[in-house]
Amino acid sequence: MREQLSDFFHGGGHVVASEVKGNTEVSTRETPLGSSYEALVTNATVDKDGTLNLLVVNRSPEDDIKSRVELESSQHATTVDVSVVAGRSYHDFNDAEHPDAVTIEKSRATAHGTSLTWSFPAHSVTLLQFSPEKAGATSSDKKRTSHA
Numbered sequence: 001m002r003e004q005l006s007d008f009f010h011g012g013g014h015v016v017a018s019e020v021k022g023n024t025e026v027s028t029r030e031t032p033l034g035s036s037y038e039a040l041v042t043n044a045t046v047d048k049d050g051t052l053n054l055l056v057v058n059r060s061p062e063d064d065i066k067s068r069v070e071l072e073s074s075q076h077a078t079t080v081d082v083s084v085v086a087g088r089s090y091h092d093f094n095d096a097e098h099p100d101a102v103t104i105e106k107s108r109a110t111a112h113g114t115s116l117t118w119s120f121p122a123h124s125v126t127l128l129q130f131s132p133e134k135a136g137a138t139s140s141d142k143k144r145t146s147h148a
Contacts, residue, residue, distance in 0.1 A: 012048035020067075026060050039065055040120065050132035052076055058120040061090035069128065071114040076130035080109045080116055086124035 024039040039060040045053045058065055087093070087102040094101050109116055111130070120126050 013046045013051075016044045016046055016052075018042040018044035018054060024060065024063070024065050026063075039063070040067065050075075052130040052132075054128040054130075056120055056126045056128070058122060058124050058126070060122050062122050064119050064121050066117065066119045069111075069116045069118060071111075071130070073114065075133055076111075077133050078111045079131070080111055081129040081131070082107045082109050082118075083127045084121060084124050085126075086121050090123040 020038065020040045020042055025036045026039050027036050029035065037059065039058055041057045041059060043055045047053065052071070054069060056067075084105045084107075085102060086105075092098075092101040109118060109128075116128070118126070118128070
């Protein structure tokens with residue numbers, strides 16, 4: 001995960017607003033804090049080079065969640081770099097006996113206009129990176145993740 005998030009935390013940029021609309025609720029046993037929680041949690045940054053980074057954590061232990069990411073402006077390229085950290089089970093971790101139980105899968109996706117539909121795997125951390133389309137991209141972008 002350190003490899004996946006290095007640029008996110010050390011990109012020399014700043015945090016921008018992000019929100020999840022229509023977030024899926026995950027039911028759990030009754031606790032003092034309630035009996036459910038929102039599945040998707042997001043954070044967004046803009047690097048010093050203008051790359052817009054969206055970090056999405058799917059806290060659902062069992063369900064993939066298909067959502068639409070919407071940008072408020074179209075100043076970013078349509079090709080999106082994607083990296084996903086996940087194991088087969090919510091309880092997986094890497095150790096000497098199972099060094100690859102949790103892996104990083106890298107791929108690319110295509111945004112259509114100002115939106116991207118993506119299926120966030122259960123119990124995963126996904127980083128979506130939208131490179132600037134041209135010089136002069138601003139940090140006024142806001143990301144919304146809408147449950148589809």
